[in-house]
Amino acid sequence: xxxxxxxxxxxxxxxxxxxxxxxxLSRDRSATLADIAYAADVSRSTLHRYFxxxxxxxxxxxxxxxxxxEESVAAAAIHEGPAIEALRxxxxxxxxxxxxxxxxxGDPRVLDGGGGAVDPxxxxxxxxxxxxxxxxxxxxxxxxxxEQVLHALVYTGVTEAAEGALPRHGVAALVxxxxxxxxxxxxx
Amino acid sequence: xxxxxxxxxxxxxxxxxxxxxxxxLSRDRSATLADIAYAADVSRSTLHRYFxxxxxxxxxxxxxxxxxxEESVAAAAIHEGPAIEALRxxxxxxxxxxxxxxxxxGDPRVLDGGGGAVDPxxxxxxxxxxxxxxxxxxxxxxxxxxEQVLHALVYTGVTEAAEGALPRHGVAALVxxxxxxxxxxxxx
DNA sequence: CCTCTTTGGGACACGGGAGTCCCAAAAATG
DNA sequence: CATTTTTGGGACTCCCGTGTCCCAAAGAGG
Numbered sequence: 001x002x003x004x005x006x007x008x009x010x011x012x013x014x015x016x017x018x019x020x021x022x023x024x025l026s027r028d029r030s031a032t033l034a035d036i037a038y039a040a041d042v043s044r045s046t047l048h049r050y051f052x053x054x055x056x057x058x059x060x061x062x063x064x065x066x067x068x069x070e071e072s073v074a075a076a077a078i079h080e081g082p083a084i085e086a087l088r089x090x091x092x093x094x095x096x097x098x099x100x101x102x103x104x105x106g107d108p109r110v111l112d113g114g115g116g117a118v119d120p121x122x123x124x125x126x127x128x129x130x131x132x133x134x135x136x137x138x139x140x141x142x143x144x145x146x147e148q149v150l151h152a153l154v155y156t157g158v159t160e161a162a163e164g165a166l167p168r169h170g171v172a173a174l175v176x177x178x179x180x181x182x183x184x185x186x187x188x
Numbered sequence: 189x190x191x192x193x194x195x196x197x198x199x200x201x202x203x204x205x206x207x208x209x210x211x212x213l214s215r216d217r218s219a220t221l222a223d224i225a226y227a228a229d230v231s232r233s234t235l236h237r238y239f240x241x242x243x244x245x246x247x248x249x250x251x252x253x254x255x256x257x258e259e260s261v262a263a264a265a266i267h268e269g270p271a272i273e274a275l276r277x278x279x280x281x282x283x284x285x286x287x288x289x290x291x292x293x294g295d296p297r298v299l300d301g302g303g304g305a306v307d308p309x310x311x312x313x314x315x316x317x318x319x320x321x322x323x324x325x326x327x328x329x330x331x332x333x334x335e336q337v338l339h340a341l342v343y344t345g346v347t348e349a350a351e352g353a354l355p356r357h358g359v360a361a362l363v364x365x366x367x368x369x370x371x372x373x374x375x376x
Numbered sequence: 377c378c379t380c381t382t383t384g385g386g387a388c389a390c391g392g393g394a395g396t397c398c399c400a401a402a403a404a405t406g
Numbered sequence: 407c408a409t410t411t412t413t414g415g416g417a418c419t420c421c422c423g424t425g426t427c428c429c430a431a432a433g434a435g436g
Contacts, residue, residue: 136372137371138365138370138371138372140365144348145348145354148347149366152341153337160333165332178329178337178370180370180372181370182326182369183319183325183338183367186326
């Protein structure tokens with residue numbers, strides 16, 4: 001669980017493979033290990049040295065992506081301040097880790113086990129509840145639905161940006177605006 | 189292009205395979221032909237008799253799904269009446285063909301060639317433009333973005349329903365409400 | 377009831393991805 | 407500069423999905 005102190009060149013290579021795998025697999029979940037190795041600028045042999053199994057690699061990517069995601073969300077401090085402000089910070093945080101998010105969405109449907117949504121972020125659920133309590137979220141929408149919508153819009157925004165249909169910097173604002181007011185605009 | 193009059197038992201089998209393929213592939217785009225055959229309650233041999241190639245099968249499913257989708261959208265008559273009303277009918281139409289939509293989303297990203305969105309529905313683009321002209325859609329949101337959001341929310345709604353987290357009948361209304369006002373509710 | 381169609385399922389070959397092993401070269405480390 | 411670590415890449419086997427063929431059985435249709 002703690003740092004295995006594998007450090008040195010190895011740690012860097014592992015990170016590179018992990019990142020490349022996340023990115024490649026997010027685009028094509030059935031990408032070849034050779035593809036991933038190529039994207040990581042590493043030979044297939046090397047990849048196998050770090051992750052003997054394909055499953056092992058995928059699992060590692062999931063874990064790593066989850067970690068990155070959680071760090072980003074934690075940094076958004078969504079427990080503080082008004083719900084709407086927190087929501088905006090949350091959206092920004094999610095968009096920032098777009099690549100990892102994309103991967104997390106597309107694969108084993110991370111909610112494998114059972115309960116939670118894609119990310120086990122209990123804090124997001126709390127935020128939604130808080131927003132409802134403050135009266136800034138539509139009380140007719142269930143927390144789960146709101147969370148799903150949040151994910152869907154972030155996903156869409158990140159995808160559009162990845163395809164060049166949207167400038168990177170505008171994504172968070174656009175998602176936030178749409179999330180808050182829908183397509184009807186502020187005066188809806 | 190017209191009906192090849194292959195009818196008889198054959199036509200029925202073909203439909204069954206197509207439907208099963210759409211459903212199976214929408215859940216797992218890398219499903220085995222054996223899986224699909226099993227889902228269609230048909231032997232692998234039979235499947236090959238109808239679609240010699242995997243690509244051929246996928247192409248057929250895409251074409252068929254597109255046809256079903258277009259029929260549904262056409263029935264919604266989205267050119268008539270106020271944009272908001274038309275939008276509501278459109279959402280309902282899309283939700284109705286949820287299975288096919290799910291498939292269409294997940295596979296070759298039907299926009300292969302180039303321009304349009306997932307569905308070549310020029311009419312949807314028209315609707316968006318009309319809505320903006322009528323002032324009922326946020327003018328700061330691009331038509332493309334609005335269309336993407338529409339797709340994303342429908343997709344989310346259908347998925348939630350498929351997982352039992354939402355009652356089938358409530359989906360269209362929920363999606364429409366969220367689409368129009370976001371999570372902030374009507375008084376946003 | 378007989379014939380033609382459609383199906384099931386076994387057997388087979390092919391191809392490609394996955395996983396393993398090994399050795400020489402490159403790079404890091406002290 | 408010498409040693410150890412890390413890497414690249416070839417060679418090989420195994421497995422599984424795919425596609426093809428064939429024949430006997432079930433079913434449809436007149």
